[in-house]
Amino acid sequence: MTDTPRTADEPGTAGEPGVADGFRAVYGTAPEGVWAAPGRVNLIGEHTDYNDGFVMPLALPHTCRVAAARRDDGVLRLHSAGVPGGVTELQLDGLAPQGASGDRGGWAAYPAGVVWALRGAGHQVGGADLHFESSVPTGAGLSSSAALEVATAVALDGLYGLGLAPDRLAELCRRAENDFAGVPCGVMDQMASACCTSGHALYLDTRDLTRRQIPFDLAARGLRLLVVDTRVKHALGDGAYAERRAGCEAAAAALGVGALRDVAYGELAAALRSVEDEALRPLVRHVVTENERVARTVRLLDAGETQAIGPVLTEGHASLRDDFAVSCAELDLVVQASTASGALGARMTGGGFGGSAIVLVRAEAAESVAKAVGEAFAAAGYRAPRVFEAVPGPGARRITDGITGT
Template identity: 80%
Template sequence: MPLALPHTCAVQAARRDDGVLRLHSSDVRGGVTELRVDKLGPLGATGDRGGWAAYPAGVVWALREAGLQVGGADLHFESTVPTGAGLSSSAALEVATAVALDDLYGLGLDAPRLARLCQRAENEFVGVPCGVMDQMASACCTRGHALHLDTRDLTQRQVPFDLAAQGMRLLVVDTRVKHSLGDGAYAERRAGCEAGAVALCVGTLREVPHEELAAALERLGEARLRPLVRHVVTENHRVSEVIRLLEAGRTRDIGPVLSAGHASLRDDFAVSCAELDLAVEAAEAAGALGARMTGGGFGGSAIVLVEEADAAAVAAAVREAFAKAEYREPRVFEAVPGDGARRIPLS
């Protein structure tokens, strides 16, 4: 159940007819990366992630692999999305690229298909076995809403999420602990979940009913799989619970559900870290309604639900706790649900 941040990854794009892809980012040193679109091939099998340019290059590859007529382009990127913060900077880069190329070459892609092609680029070209949630959020979210996405069949609906109107705020605490999902830790968790699904004779853990979780865990022969399965099944239940509360107008009551999600990510899925745990603990101690890490883990960010009147005090308490622990000062800002990727005409 993601939402799109107001931060942006913007791309200025121009079509080329010589089959050359030229990539440049104002945020990265090293000049222009120049590639031939007909020579692009997956990097994941070699273990070489290829740096930031692999993500837009992978999108070009995925579009062409899907039979779409995409040629060369000049693409210049400027991003305000924090990198390595668990805030989907790679998905923003991919989706911005795909939207630009869709426009340049008149591909006629709808947002869900565009997101799936971006996921394929990250999975097969870059070599990161991510799901499709981040790409769907970047492509499909709308202002003032959270996206309820069922990745079993990619059905989606927009759930109103206007916290300001109810006197609340959602803060993001960027711990500034960088993570990389390409180092194998994320892949290990995913492989464990897939093994759990095989052991339970289901296609995915999405098919395990929450009310049958205890019995399912008893059937698992490998003890190491039990916490992974427990996290996924309970996390799906927490999404349903948040939607039920929001639809009932009980927005403040989602706070404990967020906190329970963090405990599960910390203890069962084991993807948290000391800085994330401290951010959550300090926020809750200062009066936050709830808090949890977000993103793939091993660093990155936490989200904190607070009363508007408490926002400044909670942010100050988190910073103070980090200073006391001698951690790098975190970056704290408000998350306001924004729109997904779109064309912005140059003035």
């Protein structure tokens, strides 16, 4: 979400002392604790999560951090260091999805929705004061909204002693985004923020939430994974996500399956012949082949053939560009310029129509590839992209450095 709170674009700048001090400045007292939840980048498996498919995200070092304290008066107060306008104050009993009861728009809909989802699931969550700071770039396809939601969820879980498992918190955060904020996302972003571990990519079955942590130590293999934030978000993408999701659901219904995940790779040709609506066939082809690309990536990583995933990434971008039609000129240019200058592979990541791409490179080529992408953007008259390295970090957790006590 373009208005998710942030204070910086690089990891580490919105740290524990800052967010605790920010809480004191806003609310006039010390917080009971500080929690953090990361943004994510998706290695492979795009637009498959709402098709009950397979994904492989990893947590970024960029995090949304929240300092929090309980209240006993049924009031929820929300403040972001990165959003003007002061404190948003809400009554817990008045929380309702957008369009049903009052205005719940803007960034505050995400943490408010988490409280609503927790209470709706029967968990005894009372009022709270929450202060947020974030280093997750917004509008970059790196799940800044999921980081905000999951940070809220782990803070409330800690404050009220709910004892909920990370995957359960992720499910409730997804409900908050779907049903309260009105965004029809899948569960991948919240699961990545809640459940990833350092040095690993998360291989996730989004149907039953079974998962496996896949070792992903690129440095040990002389590799780096770059994130290229194009700094653009085209308006076309505003409704396109919902349109693609509806198209996938229509295709699954036409095929008589619960979700496109149920179409086996070997059955793709027959499935395409069975779909009468020609506009739906490319959606089917992308989802089925993307699930197969996730499976291939897992096999390659398990075999220690990390470099070999590069062409799989590039193949995935072509499918997102040509079949799912969610790329854009800037994302295509990142892939073209990086692979032409020596990258092992590249693809867009996230919902599309802007945002970010990932680029797998040999460590010694990282600087030259990043330079080539920057030069290509300049030649095309585009705004200079932001480039940083994705190092798999931990999922959501409480900060335990003694600043606020634990």
